[in-house]
Amino acid sequence: MPLQAQETNQLEQLKKQLQEMQQNFERTQREQQRQIEALKKQIEEFQKPPPGPATAPPPSAPSGTAAASSAAAKPWSPSDPIPLLGGQRSYLNLSFDGLFTAGTSTAKEIEGLTTGGHDPKQRGFTVQNLETTLEGKVDPYFRGLAALIMQIDREGESFLEVEEAYLESMALPANLQVRAGQFFTEFGRQNQFHPHSWDFVDQPLVMGRFLGGDGLRSAGARVSWLTPTPFYSELYLTIQNSHGETAHSFRNENEGEPFLGRPSEPGSVRNLDDMLFVPRYVASFNLTDSQTLVAGASGAFGPNGTGGNTELFGVDLFWKWKSPRHHAGFPFVAWQTEAMLRRFKAGAFAEDADGDGVNELDLSGERLTDYGLYSQMLYGFRKGWIAGLRGDYVFPDRKGEYESIAGPDPDRASRWRLSPNLTWYPSEFSKLRLQYNYDRRNTMGDDHSVWLQFEFLLGAHAAHKF
Amino acid sequence: MKTKLIRHGSDIRHWKFIRHSLERVLKMPFGWNRPLACCGRLPACRNVRRQVAAENGLAARSTPFQNTLLAFALAFAATTAHAKLNVVATLPDFGAIAEEIGGDKVKVTSIARGTEDAHFVDARPSFIRVLNQADVLLEGGLDLEIGWLPPLLNAARNAKILHDAPGHVILSRGITVLEVPSGPVDRSMGDVHPSGNPHCWLDPANGKVIAASAAAAFARLDPPNAAFYEANLKTFNQRLDAKLAEWTKRMEPLRGLKVVTYHKSFSYFLERFGLELAGTIEPKPGIEPSPTHINALIPRAKEEGVKLVLVEPCRPRKTPEYVAGSIGAKLLILPTSVGGNAKVKDYIDLFDYDIGQIVEALKP
Numbered sequence: 145m146p147l148q149a150q151e152t153n154q155l156e157q158l159k160k161q162l163q164e165m166q167q168n169f170e171r172t173q174r175e176q177q178r179q180i181e182a183l184k185k186q187i188e189e190f191q192k193p194p195p196g197p198a199t200a201p202p203p204s205a206p207s208g209t210a211a212a213s214s215a216a217a218k219p220w221s222p223s224d225p226i227p228l229l230g231g232q233r234s235y236l237n238l239s240f241d242g243l244f245t246a247g248t249s250t251a252k253e254i255e256g257l258t259t260g261g262h263d264p265k266q267r268g269f270t271v272q273n274l275e276t277t278l279e280g281k282v283d284p285y286f287r288g289l290a291a292l293i294m295q296i297d298r299e300g301e302s303f304l305e306v307e308e309a310y311l312e313s314m315a316l317p318a319n320l321q322v323r324a325g326q327f328f329t330e331f332g333r334q335n336q337f338h339p340h341s342w343d344f345v346d347q348p349l350v351m352g353r354f355l356g357g358d359g360l361r362s363a364g365a366r367v368s369w370l371t372p373t374p375f376y377s378e379l380y381l382t383i384q385n386s387h388g389e390t391a392h393s394f395r396n397e398n399e400g401e402p403f404l405g406r407p408s409e410p411g412s413v414r415n416l417d418d419m420l421f422v423p424r425y426v427a428s429f430n431l432t433d434s435q436t437l438v439a440g441a442s443g444a445f446g447p448n449g450t451g452g453n454t455e456l457f458g459v460d461l462f463w464k465w466k467s468p469r470h471h472a473g474f475p476f477v478a479w480q481t482e483a484m485l486r487r488f489k490a491g492a493f494a495e496d497a498d499g500d501g502v503n504e505l506d507l508s509g510e511r512l513t514d515y516g517l518y519s520q521m522l523y524g525f526r527k528g529w530i531a532g533l534r535g536d537y538v539f540p541d542r543k544g545e546y547e548s549i550a551g552p553d554p555d556r557a558s559r560w561r562l563s564p565n566l567t568w569y570p571s572e573f574s575k576l577r578l579q580y581n582y583d584r585r586n587t588m589g590d591d592h593s594v595w596l597q598f599e600f601l602l603g604a605h606a607a608h609k610f
Numbered sequence: 611m612k613t614k615l616i617r618h619g620s621d622i623r624h625w626k627f628i629r630h631s632l633e634r635v636l637k638m639p640f641g642w643n644r645p646l647a648c649c650g651r652l653p654a655c656r657n658v659r660r661q662v663a664a665e666n667g668l669a670a671r672s673t674p675f676q677n678t679l680l681a682f683a684l685a686f687a688a689t690t691a692h693a694k695l696n697v698v699a700t701l702p703d704f705g706a707i708a709e710e711i712g713g714d715k716v717k718v719t720s721i722a723r724g725t726e727d728a729h730f731v732d733a734r735p736s737f738i739r740v741l742n743q744a745d746v747l748l749e750g751g752l753d754l755e756i757g758w759l760p761p762l763l764n765a766a767r768n769a770k771i772l773h774d775a776p777g778h779v780i781l782s783r784g785i786t787v788l789e790v791p792s793g794p795v796d797r798s799m800g801d802v803h804p805s806g807n808p809h810c811w812l813d814p815a816n817g818k819v820i821a822a823s824a825a826a827a828f829a830r831l832d833p834p835n836a837a838f839y840e841a842n843l844k845t846f847n848q849r850l851d852a853k854l855a856e857w858t859k860r861m862e863p864l865r866g867l868k869v870v871t872y873h874k875s876f877s878y879f880l881e882r883f884g885l886e887l888a889g890t891i892e893p894k895p896g897i898e899p900s901p902t903h904i905n906a907l908i909p910r911a912k913e914e915g916v917k918l919v920l921v922e923p924c925r926p927r928k929t930p931e932y933v934a935g936s937i938g939a940k941l942l943i944l945p946t947s948v949g950g951n952a953k954v955k956d957y958i959d960l961f962d963y964d965i966g967q968i969v970e971a972l973k974p
Contacts, residue, residue: 147914183740281773287764310974312764313767314767314769315765315767315768315769315772316767319742319767320767321765321767369768370738370739370742370765370767375736375739376735376737376738376739426735428734429736429737430736433723436732436734436735436736438735457664467730468723468725468726469725469922469923469924470726470727470730470924471725471727471925471926472727472729472730472896473727473730473732526926527898527926528898558801571797571800571801571896571897572801572896573797608733608761609732609733609734609761610732610734610761610763
């Protein structure tokens, strides 16, 4: 056989082999495809609800390993949204809330009219609060929360503030719970609520006057005890730093301005007496199936910046009726009232400005007592719509000695405010609110203000406590 | 006399107390190396007692005083050990099933009422107290209770029912969840539950899965009564199976019937009995109906031949009445939960009532 013919023969053989291999491969592929299809069908059958009287698949360990059969176990791809809500990997819940107002007022100085740090500051628009909340379980023992707020002041400057950052125990024995870090003090009812969950555009006057524009909050620790009563009741004890602008009636520097007629110095902590102590007791009763009452009493005790000390007392009452057939929480009627008393023991202060050995200003120590209360009623008349009315009143027990020298102090002068409003929640994640304020200040006369507030919330909607 | 007290699960404190009291009264130290007193409830304990009796003839050698004391101590331990399981259910439906399974061995408290919107239950402080005392928490999951259960659980500080504790039972596990969004979800689509429709108890077949989960949890936490729970589960399943066959037969002629609902609360019910959802009165989950949506819904529903509008007791009536009137369909206010009206007292009543109403309304 010539060499060429032999080669051709081999080539033919190789070709044949290759063809066979290709056919084999295609057959295998078809077979596999068929098997895949069959398996897919089986899975689909398996996932369908069983027809007729079904036999329930008993979950072997319902609270542990078993996963919802249909929670589609789809691999994550970079284009998927990061599951922060309702996902299986919930390390950190993140939310952002933006709260704004627009409006106008007859008051010459709006900052003097409002007492809250988040209240409208000017005619036109105010960025009241931009709040980022990070929240989640730290480990099997603690959960943690941080609320970082940004505001834009009248000059247009943005600033960042750590409103809260704390950890809290999950299940201590003896019905105890500990919270530590920076947090809103458990004093009264509204002080612990963030501005976006308030029922009015602004803070009640008494809270701004006694607890401060940003509310009473500081670094510290709190222990609470769920008491073994047949009804709900809880006892709190908070120990916090008593200095800084968020401890307004205590060791507050007051931006260098005199506080109740005297310079206020933060000083430093020498012993335990220099801390802020806040006991609180709260109890709740179900009056009927649809009516709930929550009543609390609080005290706050600590030194102040004038060399004396401050005592704050407060009582709060919250009553709510909610229809037993409510649709998304409506209709409801809620009434909330807080009354507070501040006893400020101001230290003596003498000033010899020209150095002639004679004090131009000589103030002895005095006790300045102030009162304040607000009461508000809300009526949620149909889904998403709430009409509200709030009355505010703050007044001093009597004029201070320093006021007879320097004139009446606007931080103590009696004043009242009446605020009707109407709120519309298009959904739980947005809000529009129109509020009118009638202000009567005994030192300044009457003022009228109209504010339109709007809010949006992104991310996990933190459920609010009752 | 050498004794050993056997402890069961969480009874350790009681046993320690009993041992300490015995030591004090009898003024003799009890060693831990020899078994003597035991409740005898578990096979292991019964063996121990037999062994002890054989070894040192306890009854013969104990004084009457010692025997009385031991009897008292054991009775005390037994009563505390046999205290009812304290079960808290988020919804009355879960509570009703828990009662079927637990019988007189459990004390059941339900948080939400049958008439109210289960997504918007108030976190009343009294529930903190209830959850603080709970041995078992039965929740639906799938974010149904997300708006009110977390703050209650935080405040209740009860390790037994924290997430992943043996006492925390998520009842939707093991259920084929409907309407799980397949694509991306955001809030422009309304308040869509990212894990799927949570109203799963409205398929009576799911009632069996829920009951099985509850029975497994009760048996896990109260092993001496495991057989009791197992037997109750069997009885409940038998009853439910018989009823399910009856309901299926009654609903059979209505298979393929098109309905409009307010919210997607009835999806599991419709799926079970072969009814079809032709549209909802709310345009998107949790969003109030707009005139545009209603004006689009009516002709569409008319065209599809919708005969029934189903609405939960908590929804406003005006729009559903208008929709039903405009398309010539019957409007039914149907409870979706036990306690939704006075006639619906347990889980089986719920379907008896709802199916009775539907069949009655569509009688020619």
